[in-house]
Amino acid sequence: MNPTCRINRTLLYGEGLFETLRVYHGRRVPLLQAHRRRMARGAEALGFPFSAEAFEEAMEGALKEIPEEQEARLRITLEVFGEEKAEESQLSTHWSPLTGGDHRSTEGVRILLAPFQRSSSSPLLQFKTTNYFENSYARRWAKGQGFDDALFLNERGEVSEATTANILLIHRRRLITPPLSVGLLPGIARHFLLLSADQIGLSPEERIVTLQELQEAEEILLSNAVVEVLPVQEIAGAFTRSPPFGWAKSLRAAYRENIFLWEKK
Numbered sequence: 001m002n003p004t005c006r007i008n009r010t011l012l013y014g015e016g017l018f019e020t021l022r023v024y025h026g027r028r029v030p031l032l033q034a035h036r037r038r039m040a041r042g043a044e045a046l047g048f049p050f051s052a053e054a055f056e057e058a059m060e061g062a063l064k065e066i067p068e069e070q071e072a073r074l075r076i077t078l079e080v081f082g083e084e085k086a087e088e089s090q091l092s093t094h095w096s097p098l099t100g101g102d103h104r105s106t107e108g109v110r111i112l113l114a115p116f117q118r119s120s121s122s123p124l125l126q127f128k129t130t131n132y133f134e135n136s137y138a139r140r141w142a143k144g145q146g147f148d149d150a151l152f153l154n155e156r157g158e159v160s161e162a163t164t165a166n167i168l169l170i171h172r173r174r175l176i177t178p179p180l181s182v183g184l185l186p187g188i189a190r191h192f193l194l195l196s197a198d199q200i201g202l203s204p205e206e207r208i209v210t211l212q213e214l215q216e217a218e219e220i221l222l223s224n225a226v227v228e229v230l231p232v233q234e235i236a237g238a239f240t241r242s243p244p245f246g247w248a249k250s251l252r253a254a255y256r257e258n259i260f261l262w263e264k265k
Contacts, residue, residue, distance in 0.1 A: 010079040014131030023072040030259040042127035049089040062093035071098040108233030114138040114150040120183035139163040158182045159209040165222035166190040175202040189223040196254040219247045
């Protein structure tokens with residue numbers, strides 16, 4: 001195929017995958033292989049060409065650009081090309097610095113319900129696809145209302161996820177998060193937070209979550225691999241809490257300790 005006229009299916013149709021990782025001091029990316037495996041699973045399910053070796057090479061090149069003392073947000077995107085289907089692919093990377101002292105980790109974030117529902121039957125929600133406009137639209141709408149993020153419910157009114165993060169709640173010494181069946185991305189941080197729960201005296205649990213249960217929660221958290229853990233200060237009309245957010249702080253510490261321990265295994 002002539003590269004000058006090949007059809008970029010990522011640009012035209014949103015067919016592609018991406019992963020966003022946190023790079024820690026010393027260019028350490030403890031969850032790198034988990035992100036690679038998730039992209040590989042998505043590529044296999046969606047019929048996109050994918051090379052683990054190319055992924056590793058792209059990440060190695062990107063990490064060389066990041067100063068050792070800098071923490072960063074690093075995105076790797078799998079773009080696909082082809083006439084009627086994905087026939088070839090390429091990986092691109094982009095990074096931006098993370099600045100210290102994020103006030104959201106201590107003050108919490110404010111979210112409100114998204115203006116439309118998610119379909120739990122969508123086959124795309126379980127993958128991190130570049131068809132992301134639904135998420136970015138809802139997030140932009142929430143910011144226009146003076147909030148930090150939007151929370152999706154599915155067609156049955158069950159809690160799903162925020163636009164860029166999974167949601168977890170703490171109630172009666174349980175760390176609860178909605179199951180994949182409600183329609184959400186299986187977040188990497190979500191997975192490792194559940195594994196870390198018992199370290200701070202919480203029992204992990206995946207089950208249906210209702211708006212009523214959000215009102216009764218002791219703390220509510222958002223998680224992804226870049227922000228790690230963010231406490232929720234408010235869900236408009238459903239939940240309000242004030243700092244300090246003790247469970248969020250303890251869970252973030254356990255999560256960070258564990259991902260570096262698991263990196264060595």
